[in-house]
Amino acid sequence: MALSDADVQKQIKHMMAFIEQEANEKAEEIDAKAEEEFNIEKGRLVQTQRLKIMEYYEKKEKQIEQQKKIQMSNLMNQARLKVLKARDDMISEMLNEARQRLCNVAKDPARYASLLDGLILQGLYQLLEAKVTIRCRKQDVQMIQASIQRNNPVYKAAVKCSIEVRIDQDNSIPPDVSGGVEIYNANGKIKVANTLESRLELMAQQMMPEIRVALFGVNPNRKFLD
Structure with a gap:
């Protein structure tokens, strides 16, 4: 039995609706997949950058700590030399007084x-x-x-x-x-x-x-x- 034009049009519309639904579902699936991959890549990049930042500041902290130690050592040496000079000056003054x-x-x-x-x-x-x-x-x-x-x-x-x-x-x-x-x-x-x-x-x-x-x-x- 031949289909009437109305039935053909109806079938065509039904097929188009099905294809459109399939396409929408596929697009949503692609969007979801892309969103997931984006979030994963974003998380990876964020983690990588976070680790780099942490490594950078840890390195800076170690450098600052080393500089502090060096500076403290220099200050202690300078203070020690000043004390030794003051002591030598005192002894020299005492010997000069003895000479007089x-x-x-x-x-x-x-x-x-x-x-x-x-x-x-x-x-x-x-x-x-x-x-x-x-x-x-x-x-x-x-x-x-x-x-x-x-x-x-x-x-x-x-x-x-x-x-x-x-x-x-x-x-x-x-x-x-x-x-x-x-x-x-x-x-x-x-x-x-x-x-x-x-x-x-x-x-x-x-x-x-x-x-x-x-x-x-x-x-x-x-x-x-x-």
């Missing part, structure tokens, strides 16, 4: 004469020469002569040898020296510096550890003691 007081030693004749005896005798023992030359301040020549007379028998008794001691009056020790003597061997190549200043310097070097402890206390970082 040396001039008072020679003002006491009895004390100074006894000191000269010790300085001369010590120099003679260090050289152990048959002939020596002594240089001193011009104002000390008479005291040195008297000291030589006192020390000659003491030296001879100790080393069992005689000694010839000459005072070099042509070459005195500098006038800014507070006192004491310089003793030379016969050819002048060996010198024992026993001026008050040289003895102070020697004593300061030998006693520097004790001086530092007395002024600043025991160093807590020092592991070994002499």
Whole structure:
């Protein structure tokens, strides 16, 4: 039985509606899939960027922390150097004050004469020469002569040898020296510096550890003691 035109049109419309519905459903499916893939890719990109940002700031934080440590170390070193310089300055001031007081030693004749005896005798023992030359301040020549007379028998008794001691009056020790003597061997190549200043310097070097402890206390970082 042949279909009428109305039935054909009706079937065509029905097929078109079906195709349109299929197309809409397919489009919705594609949109949903695209939305899902978009969200997945967006999430991946966001996560990737978030990790990159976190890594960047972690790196920056480590750099800042390292810079802080370096800066703190530099500041501590600068502070330590300032403390050490202040301590050295204090010791230098103390030694300068001691040097200024040396001039008072020679003002006491009895004390100074006894000191000269010790300085001369010590120099003679260090050289152990048959002939020596002594240089001193011009104002000390008479005291040195008297000291030589006192020390000659003491030296001879100790080393069992005689000694010839000459005072070099042509070459005195500098006038800014507070006192004491310089003793030379016969050819002048060996010198024992026993001026008050040289003895102070020697004593300061030998006693520097004790001086530092007395002024600043025991160093807590020092592991070994002499």
